[in-house]
Amino acid sequence: MSSASRHLAWLALRVLPFIGLIMLWDAAARAYDVPVLFPTPFATWDKAVQLIGEGQLQSDIAISLWRIGVGFAVGCVLGTVLGLMMGLSRPVADFLGPFVHTLRFIGPIAWISAVMIWFGLGETSKIVLIVYTTTFVVLVSAMIGVMTVHPNKLRAARVFGARGWRLFLHVTLPATLPHILAGARLAMMNSFMTIIAAEMVAAREGLGFLIFNSRQWMEVDAIFVGMITLGVLGLLADVLMVLLTSLLFRRFRPAAA
Amino acid sequence: MGFIRFSGVDFHYGPAGSSAVSILKGLELELAQGEFYVLLGPSGCGKTTALNLLAGFERPSAGTIVMEGHAIGEPGMDRVVIFQGDDSLYPWLTAQENVEFPLRMTGVGAAERRRRAATWLSRVGLANHGQKFPHQLSGGMKQRIQIARALVCDAPVLLMDEPFGALDAQTRTILQDELVSICNGSGATVLFITHDIAEAIILADRIGVMRAGPGSAVKDEFALDLPRPRNRGSVEFAAAYDRIQRVLGEEVRKVVTREAAA
Amino acid sequence: MTTASRQSLLRSAFAVIALLTAWEIAGRTIFIPAVLPAPSVILGETWTRTLSGLLVLDVAMSASRILVGFLAGSLLGAVLGLLFGALEPVRRAFEPIVQFFRFIPPIAWLTPVLIWFGIGEMGKWVLITYTTTFMVLLNTLAGFAEPLRDRMRAARVFGAGPWRAFWHVRLPATVPWIVGGMRIGMGNSFQTLIVAEMLASNEGLGHLILNSRIQLSTEGMFVGILGIAVLGIAADFGFRALTRRVFSRHRLGW
Ligand SMILES: Nc1ncnc2c1ncn2[C@@H]1O[C@H](COP(=O)(O)OP(=O)(O)O)[C@@H](O)[C@H]1O
Ligand SMILES: [Mg+2]
Numbered sequence: 100m101s102s103a104s105r106h107l108a109w110l111a112l113r114v115l116p117f118i119g120l121i122m123l124w125d126a127a128a129r130a131y132d133v134p135v136l137f138p139t140p141f142a143t144w145d146k147a148v149q150l151i152g153e154g155q156l157q158s159d160i161a162i163s164l165w166r167i168g169v170g171f172a173v174g175c176v177l178g179t180v181l182g183l184m185m186g187l188s189r190p191v192a193d194f195l196g197p198f199v200h201t202l203r204f205i206g207p208i209a210w211i212s213a214v215m216i217w218f219g220l221g222e223t224s225k226i227v228l229i230v231y232t233t234t235f236v237v238l239v240s241a242m243i244g245v246m247t248v249h250p251n252k253l254r255a256a257r258v259f260g261a262r263g264w265r266l267f268l269h270v271t272l273p274a275t276l277p278h279i280l281a282g283a284r285l286a287m288m289n290s291f292m293t294i295i296a297a298e299m300v301a302a303r304e305g306l307g308f309l310i311f312n313s314r315q316w317m318e319v320d321a322i323f324v325g326m327i328t329l330g331v332l333g334l335l336a337d338v339l340m341v342l343l344t345s346l347l348f349r350r351f352r353p354a355a356a
Numbered sequence: 357m358g359f360i361r362f363s364g365v366d367f368h369y370g371p372a373g374s375s376a377v378s379i380l381k382g383l384e385l386e387l388a389q390g391e392f393y394v395l396l397g398p399s400g401c402g403k404t405t406a407l408n409l410l411a412g413f414e415r416p417s418a419g420t421i422v423m424e425g426h427a428i429g430e431p432g433m434d435r436v437v438i439f440q441g442d443d444s445l446y447p448w449l450t451a452q453e454n455v456e457f458p459l460r461m462t463g464v465g466a467a468e469r470r471r472r473a474a475t476w477l478s479r480v481g482l483a484n485h486g487q488k489f490p491h492q493l494s495g496g497m498k499q500r501i502q503i504a505r506a507l508v509c510d511a512p513v514l515l516m517d518e519p520f521g522a523l524d525a526q527t528r529t530i531l532q533d534e535l536v537s538i539c540n541g542s543g544a545t546v547l548f549i550t551h552d553i554a555e556a557i558i559l560a561d562r563i564g565v566m567r568a569g570p571g572s573a574v575k576d577e578f579a580l581d582l583p584r585p586r587n588r589g590s591v592e593f594a595a596a597y598d599r600i601q602r603v604l605g606e607e608v609r610k611v612v613t614r615e616a617a618a
Numbered sequence: 619m620t621t622a623s624r625q626s627l628l629r630s631a632f633a634v635i636a637l638l639t640a641w642e643i644a645g646r647t648i649f650i651p652a653v654l655p656a657p658s659v660i661l662g663e664t665w666t667r668t669l670s671g672l673l674v675l676d677v678a679m680s681a682s683r684i685l686v687g688f689l690a691g692s693l694l695g696a697v698l699g700l701l702f703g704a705l706e707p708v709r710r711a712f713e714p715i716v717q718f719f720r721f722i723p724p725i726a727w728l729t730p731v732l733i734w735f736g737i738g739e740m741g742k743w744v745l746i747t748y749t750t751t752f753m754v755l756l757n758t759l760a761g762f763a764e765p766l767r768d769r770m771r772a773a774r775v776f777g778a779g780p781w782r783a784f785w786h787v788r789l790p791a792t793v794p795w796i797v798g799g800m801r802i803g804m805g806n807s808f809q810t811l812i813v814a815e816m817l818a819s820n821e822g823l824g825h826l827i828l829n830s831r832i833q834l835s836t837e838g839m840f841v842g843i844l845g846i847a848v849l850g851i852a853a854d855f856g857f858r859a860l861t862r863r864v865f866s867r868h869r870l871g872w
Binding site: 370371 | 620621
């Protein structure tokens with residue numbers, strides 16, 4: 100088989116399932132026969148075009164991505180620092196452990212109400228929720244990363260005279276980085292879910308608001324646009340994370356999650 | 357008095373004075389300067405433990421370990437270790453950078469570092485693989501990186517823990533011969549651990565056979581003054597093999613019998 | 619217990635007591651209960667709600683929703699995962715779709731589910747099933763990445779057909795992955811629960827959390843949060859204990 104036709108076959112294999120899915124969706128919508136409650140793919144497409152024409156979709160995307168970006172960045176730093184400290188120091192692990200292991204079971208969505216009481220209805224509360232979800236996932240990965248550095252890696256460096264800060268910088272940190280990156284990737288996915296929840300409960304813009312506000316007016320076509328946008332954005336963010344990781348951190352291939 | 361000396365060394369995990377079983381008990385061991393000493397013993401008897409004590413990774417629960425008249429302290433560049441397996445290599449560094457690592461830790465300048473690492477890489481036959489990462493290399497090549505990384509330090513003492521244990525027989529033979537030619541006349545004192553009698557005879561000036569644990573110590577010692585390189589097919593080789601096998605075989609049988617009963 | 623682990627425990631206990639004390643003091647002096655109720659106030663609220671039976675109802679409803687959704691999702695995820703894993707063409711056709719839907723969280727499905735399944739229990743079950751299915755499905759598939767070529771060949775040598783080889787070699791090797799996916803899925807179910815109870819509901823811990831904000835009953839909200847945490851920890855503990863027993867031949871890693 101020529102390489103061109105092999106590429107074509109590969110593409111077909113990726114695209115065909117989605118075409119099948121859209122056809123299935125179309126058939127189901129026609130069978131349901133209430134276009135307002137279950138719009139066809141074409142109606143959804145028209146709605147998307149309209150929303151883009153009005154500029155609303157772009158601005159919703161931008162605001163949601165901005166919130167995720169800020170929260171994710173802060174959460175990664177916070178989670179990495181705390182996770183490393185807990186992994187490196189037994190007393191720190193003992194002091195923070197009980198809280199980490201309890202909060203681990205309380206997802207960001209459980210805090211939605213509390214965060215809005217404490218931080219108001221503005222940007223802060225949404226970003227705080229993203230910080231929270233990111234911090235925990237990254238913290239736990241970093242901590243496990245530190246604790247699973249093979250002792251011989253540390254012993255070898257000690258033979259070569261590395262102690263304290265140098266040992267950390269040259270061995271512990273690079274050995275833990277793959278775990279941190281794997282955690283960050285997972286956290287990115289959680290961020291998308293969290294931001295939608297936050298924007299649904301209290302926001303005047305963003306993808307979550309688009310999805311929620313349309314519900315009040317029973318604009319299911321707009322909801323579908325929001326959902327598909329979310330799926331595409333999430334997928335793109337994930338691909339981008341993987342790509343950036345392999346570009347910037349080529350040496351530190353992420354550990355299997 | 358020896359260059360390195362273990363006197364009445366006991367070791368058990370946990371704090372001193374605790375009731376844990378002793379892994380080593382009353383270990384006596386003496387290495388002359390420049391000597392190649394091989395420790396043989398059934399697996400699990402405490403060979404790695406003895407090496408860890410000399411490296412300074414663990415402290416004896418009782419007894420003393422002295423090198424050049426000074427008690428062994430923290431790990432350091434005067435006793436470089438080649439570890440069992442390849443976990444001690446840094447997967448985020450290339451082969452070249454792994455070999456440069458010790459020099460980097462001691463503050464050697466970049467140019468000098470690169471030159472010395474490259475020299476050792478080519479001596480262990482990795483001249484063309486310096487830019488590869490460990491995961492891109494075979495098991496034998498990874499062990500060569502470890503050897504180069506240890507030798508680049510110019511340490512007076514080398515501690516090797518079954519460095520060829522995980523390799524296939526052919527690769528092992530080649531690396532053994534290379535190690536003989538590298539160590540010949542280097543003046544380094546070597547403590548080499550293995551459970552392979554043939555390997556011990558190829559390499560050693562002296563061989564210590566350890567008892568089955570717990571509470572292990574050196575049971576018997578054999579001096580080998582055969583000329584090097586040694587011939588694996590020679591009569592002397594076979595005779596030495598036979599003598600050592602009698603002593604070691606008895607200890608291994610103890611372990612096997614105990615495991616079968618458990 | 620060794621001295622080291624006793625010292626660890628003491629430090630942890632100290633940290634918890636210190637935080638609770640600080641919280642109690644802050645709750646009584648600096649903040650009004652609507653902003654930060656003191657632990658004693660939350661405990662009192664828990665007690666009141668327990669006596670009135672409201673909390674029992676909330677816990678029972680939430681637990682039943684999670685249980686139904688979790689079991690349905692586990693079954694669906696395991697069956698689909700095994701099907702995808704066993705039949706390469708099926709996996710190739712459907713995996714991209716699964717990957718795409720993974721990024722559409724259950725919360726985005728709220729309205730469609732409301733429209734299609736109404737405001738009853740079914741919609742809530744569907745949402746929790748959706749979450750669980752993905753986790754179990756993806757984890758099961760990950761299990762198929764484990765190479766079992768030699769073990770499968772051995773089975774063939776001893777006369778097993780492809781179906782028997784799958785049943786006796788592949789399936790047992792995949793069990794820890796399925797169960798591992800279920801454990802993650804259960805964790806996610808508790809998040810989705812709150813989302814599901816955004817869907818018209820009058821009881822449940824998620825409802826308690828959301829409704830308390832509207833009623834400015836912050837202590838009620840904390841009861842809901844703590845309820846979810848306790849239920850989540852208990853469910854995880856129970857799940858591990860149970861699966862350890864049932865799958866004692868498999869290495870589950872807990
Ligand atoms: N960290 C540890 N804690 C407790 N026991 C250990 C530890 N490491 C090794 N041991 C035990 O010490 C004994 C000697 O181990 P080792 O020195 O590694 O043996 P060898 O290298 O001769 O195979 C073994 O029985 C082993 O199970
Ligand atoms: Mg050993």
